Amino acid sequence: GAVVSQHPSRVICKSGTSVKIECRSLDFQATTMFWYRQFPKQSLMLMATSNEGSKATYEQGVEKDKFLINHASLTLSTLTVTSAHPEDSSFYICSIAQRSYNEQFFGPGTRLTVL
Amino acid sequence: AQSVAQPEDQVNVAEGNPLTVKCTYSVSGNPYLFWYVQYPNRGLQFLLKYITGDNLVKGSYGFEAEFNKSQTSFHLKKPSALVSDSALYFCAGLYSGGYNKLIFGAGTRLAVHP
Numbered sequence: 001g002a003v004v005s006q007h008p009s010r011v012i013c014k015s016g017t018s019v020k021i022e023c024r025s026l027d028f029q030a031t032t033m034f035w036y037r038q039f040p041k042q043s044l045m046l047m048a049t050s051n052e053g054s055k056a057t058y059e060q061g062v063e064k065d066k067f068l069i070n071h072a073s074l075t076l077s078t079l080t081v082t083s084a085h086p087e088d089s090s091f092y093i094c095s096i097a098q099r100s101y102n103e104q105f106f107g108p109g110t111r112l113t114v115l
Numbered sequence: 116a117q118s119v120a121q122p123e124d125q126v127n128v129a130e131g132n133p134l135t136v137k138c139t140y141s142v143s144g145n146p147y148l149f150w151y152v153q154y155p156n157r158g159l160q161f162l163l164k165y166i167t168g169d170n171l172v173k174g175s176y177g178f179e180a181e182f183n184k185s186q187t188s189f190h191l192k193k194p195s196a197l198v199s200d201s202a203l204y205f206c207a208g209l210y211s212g213g214y215n216k217l218i219f220g221a222g223t224r225l226a227v228h229p
Binding site for chain 1: 151160164221
C-alpha cells in the first residue's frame, strides 16, 4: 500500500496562532487526499476532501476559513488551522485514496494541543 | 441513509480465545466494507476489505471478516487472540455518493487479557 507521512507528529501552540500540518504521499501521486479529525475516544470525522490543483470540498459544519487546505502538488496537502483555540485541540489524520483499489491509506496523525 | 454501526464500545477477550468485533452497515448499492485498526496516537492501519467475491475475507495479522448480506453485517474475527491485538478497531463503508468517502463506525476497543 501507499506510504503517507504527516508533519509534525505533535504540536503545541498558543491560542490565536496558526498551525500548519503537512500530509505527504511518499510513493504515490495522490490527486485526492482527505483530512479527518478525531476527538479522544471517538471516531474519525471527515473534514474535507483535498483535490490537487483545485479548491477543497468541505463537509457540512466545517469552517473553510478556519481550516485552510492547500493541495499544491500530487504528493503534498497542507491543513492550516487559523487562529487556533483550545476547542481545536484534536488528532488530525490525513489519508490518500487509490481509485483503482477503493482503499484509503492513512497518515500517522498529528496531535494538536492549543493552550 | 448511509451508516455503519459498531454496537460494542469494548470487547474483552482472554488471550488464545477467539474474538469477534461486530459491524453492521447500511450503504446503498454494492457495499465496499473495510476494517482498520488504530494503536494509541497512531493513524489507522488497513486490515482487510470486502469489495466483491468470497464472503469470507482474510486480512492482515490473522484477521478475517465475513460479509453477510442478509444480516447486513461484516464482523471481524480472529481464531486466537493475542495481547498485542489490543487496540481500537474501526469498521467503515464506502459512501457511493462521493469519491471514496468512508463512513466510519464509532469504533470498538478490543482488550485482550493474558
